[in-house]
Amino acid sequence: MLFDTAWQKTIVATAITATTPNINDLFGPHLSPNASIYLASEGNYSAHVTQRWTDYAAPSYIATIQPATVKDVQNIVKISSSNDIPFLVTGGGHGVSVQLAGLKEGIQVDLSQFNTVEFDENTQLLTVGGASKFSQVIAPLYQLGYQFPLGTAYCVGIVGATLGAGVSANQGYMGLLSDMLEEVQLVTSSGDAITTSRSVNADLFWALRGAGANFGIVTSATYMVPKAINGGNVANLNYLFPGSKSRDVFTYLASLDGEMPAQLALNIGTLVDPSSKRLVLLVNANFAGPINQALKHLAPLNALNPLRFEVLDVAWPDVFSTSYFGIEDTKACGRNQHVNMRSVGAKRTDPDIIVEFIDELERFTMANPDVSTAMMIHRFPTQKVLEVPDEESVYPHRQFKMHIQLESEYDNRGKDDIVDEFLQSARQRFAAASGFDEHAVYVNFAHGDEKPEAWYGARNLERLSGLKRTWDPRGLFSFYNAVPVGSSDGEL
Numbered sequence: 001m002l003f004d005t006a007w008q009k010t011i012v013a014t015a016i017t018a019t020t021p022n023i024n025d026l027f028g029p030h031l032s033p034n035a036s037i038y039l040a041s042e043g044n045y046s047a048h049v050t051q052r053w054t055d056y057a058a059p060s061y062i063a064t065i066q067p068a069t070v071k072d073v074q075n076i077v078k079i080s081s082s083n084d085i086p087f088l089v090t091g092g093g094h095g096v097s098v099q100l101a102g103l104k105e106g107i108q109v110d111l112s113q114f115n116t117v118e119f120d121e122n123t124q125l126l127t128v129g130g131a132s133k134f135s136q137v138i139a140p141l142y143q144l145g146y147q148f149p150l151g152t153a154y155c156v157g158i159v160g161a162t163l164g165a166g167v168s169a170n171q172g173y174m175g176l177l178s179d180m181l182e183e184v185q186l187v188t189s190s191g192d193a194i195t196t197s198r199s200v201n202a203d204l205f206w207a208l209r210g211a212g213a214n215f216g217i218v219t220s221a222t223y224m225v226p227k228a229i230n231g232g233n234v235a236n237l238n239y240l241f242p243g244s245k246s247r248d249v250f251t252y253l254a255s256l257d258g259e260m261p262a263q264l265a266l267n268i269g270t271l272v273d274p275s276s277k278r279l280v281l282l283v284n285a286n287f288a289g290p291i292n293q294a295l296k297h298l299a300p301l302n303a304l305n306p307l308r309f310e311v312l313d314v315a316w317p318d319v320f321s322t323s324y325f326g327i328e329d330t331k332a333c334g335r336n337q338h339v340n341m342r343s344v345g346a347k348r349t350d351p352d353i354i355v356e357f358i359d360e361l362e363r364f365t366m367a368n369p370d371v372s373t374a375m376m377i378h379r380f381p382t383q384k385v386l387e388v389p390d391e392e393s394v395y396p397h398r399q400f401k402m403h404i405q406l407e408s409e410y411d412n413r414g415k416d417d418i419v420d421e422f423l424q425s426a427r428q429r430f431a432a433a434s435g436f437d438e439h440a441v442y443v444n445f446a447h448g449d450e451k452p453e454a455w456y457g458a459r460n461l462e463r464l465s466g467l468k469r470t471w472d473p474r475g476l477f478s479f480y481n482a483v484p485v486g487s488s489d490g491e492l
Contacts, residue, residue: 020105021083023063030075034068034113050110050131053094054339056416057448059103059479061088066110070185070193070219076109077217078191081476088479089217091131092157095480096341097448103479114219119144125182127222130159139317147228147316149174152378154320155333159221163212164444165395167403169265169286169319172381174226178209178395179388183222186215189472193219207467210395210443211456213480215471229263232316235294238325239283239301240308243362246355249281252300253379254349257401261297263288266379267323270358272365272372279362280307284323331409340408340419342427343445345400348435349379357426364422371415373408373422394464396440396457403442404430443481452484 024037031037038048040061049064067073080087086106091114114129117136121144126137135154141147149168151161158177166177174180183197184205196205207215241249253266267284283301287294291313295302302309314322320329331337357375365373379402386398406426408419427447431439441447443455456464461484468475468483475485 020062021085023065023107026083027065027076027079030079031065031067031072032069035072036066036068038064038066040064049108050090050093050112051335052090053333053335053337054096054341055336056096056338056340057098057101059088059100059108060105061103061108062105064108064110066113068113070187073109073187073217073219074191074193076107077187077189077476080107081189081191081474086479087476089130091160092133092155093335094153094156094160095213095444096339097446097481099448099479099481109217111217111219116220119146119225124225125222126225127220128158129220130157130218132158134158134161141225142228142232142316145228145232146225147174147232148223148225149177149180150316150319153329153332159218160213161444162221163208163210163218164442165210165393165397167378167380167400167442169267169378169380170288171385172260172262172265172383173229173288175384175388176395177223178393179385180223180225181209181221182224184208184218185220187217187219189216189474189476203467204471206392207394207464207471209393211464211481211483214468214477214483216477228316230289234314234316234319235287235289235291236312236314236319236322237285237287237294237298238308238310238312238323239281239285239306240325241281241283241304241306243279243281243358245304245306246281246358247351248304249283249301250349250351250354252304253377254351255300256379257348260379260381260401261287262381262383264294264297264381266377268377268379269324270361270375277366279358279365282324282327286319286323331407337409338411338413340410340416340423341445342406342423342447343441344404344427344430344434345397345440345442345445346402346404346430346434346436347399348433349402350433353429353433357429360426368410368415368418370412371408371410371419373406373419376405376407378403378405394456394460396460397442400440400442403445405445446481448481452481455481456483 038045086103087109088103089109091111111131114131116129117132118127134151137148149170162177187193264287269282270279271282273280285298312322406423439454441454446455464483465486468485
């Protein structure tokens with residue numbers, strides 16, 4: 001696991017060797033009346049604090065502090081820093097990097113009270129708190145005639161998604177979430193509360209949009225929200241194919257590598273059929289336009305004679321609940337699941353590699369029935385994304401057409417090594433067939449053991465590292481896909 005930068009080693013070593021501090025005495029006098037402190041030793045600890053999506057490679061805490069004001073956040077940062085107590089910020093709790101496990105005996109800064117949502121129709125500006133979720137904004141904005149991108153699940157935090165860039169099914173006609181971002185309120189490593197935008201602290205604003213977890217605690221973010229297209233309605237189509245049709249399905253997907261309608265998005269996942277115990281493919285297509293136009297674009301899929309098919313005209317807020325035939329996705333918003341994940345970004349589709357993996361996945365699943373492993377492919381268009389110059393933000397992957405995610409869920413931790421070996425091998429082969437010379441991955445989908453170049457792009461690292469030295473000289477925000485600091489850290 002790559003959570004051993006020089007900063008992390010120093011911070012963690014200090015925390016482990018020091019006497020456990022009295023958190024209530026240390027922080028309590030400096031917090032507002034509505035702030036809360038929960039010690040991990042308390043019996044009801046987990047009932048009060050935000051739990052993580054996965055407990056794989058999880059951080060360990062001695063306490064959680066829930067600030068109620070920006071001043072609370074500033075004091076937490078200052079006191080933690082001066083007492084060499086490592087901390088980690090939690091918004092939606094969906095971070096998956098193995099670098100998170102580098103935080104030991106630290107403090108969770110739980111932003112759950114920073115969940116406000118404000119929308120000004122006159123300016124079309126939406127301001128959300130650092131822990132606000134997609135579920136809080138999608139329906140209200142739709143009712144007003146506006147449309148906000150959907151993340152990968154309603155329960156995901158908006159800010160956390162944005163700090164990685166914010167890819168979505170809407171990006172073909174709306175762009176990335178980070179491209180919609182207008183302003184960020186941030187508490188820095190010095191405990192200062194500052195504003196960043198394209199005109200204020202512009203260099204930092206550049207870095208926040210794609211590497212944002214490395215530079216501070218976002219207490220609020222403001223976005224420009226566009227009017228809804230097609231009245232906010234979406235053609236949502238679901239298909240079920242037997243595994244024997246995999247090559248045909250992915251040959252169709254490859255046909256979209258050259259050109260894909262901006263309004264179309266495809267999500268393809270594997271699923272074990274409970275009756276036959278064989279793998280099947282679930283395909284969801286959503287199209288921001290009339291059903292007849294969607295059917296025209298998806299005619300090759302319909303011609304494959306799916307086992308099951310449905311086409312729906314739904315309101316934008318109902319896309320998740322009607323996708324995949326309405327099958328409830330309990331994993332996406334579950335908590336403390338043991339989910340082991342790898343991901344690859346690609347600009348081309350290789351049906352041979354994908355079909356080969358599906359065959360291997362079926363064998364692996366039969367040999368390990370207590371491990372539920374799935375492949376999920378997100379095929380998103382790039383038209384609006386590519387309209388924004390690369391130099392606008394640190395996000396280096398505007399050419400990504402597809403995100404390939406491999407997820408294993410299981411209870412027996414003794415299976416970690418077997419699962420790691422299987423997923424690592426698959427990731428290596430998908431990366432080799434991705435169309436890129438080196439492994440590249442969306443930072444919010446990364447496992448955390450990849451190189452920084454894979455997350456942030458080689459061309460950005462020198463500038464990014466300089467900003468890290470300026471804004472976080474002690475490396476307080478270095479437990480999530482850490483930006484290398486330069487030659488002193490032996491990483492550049």
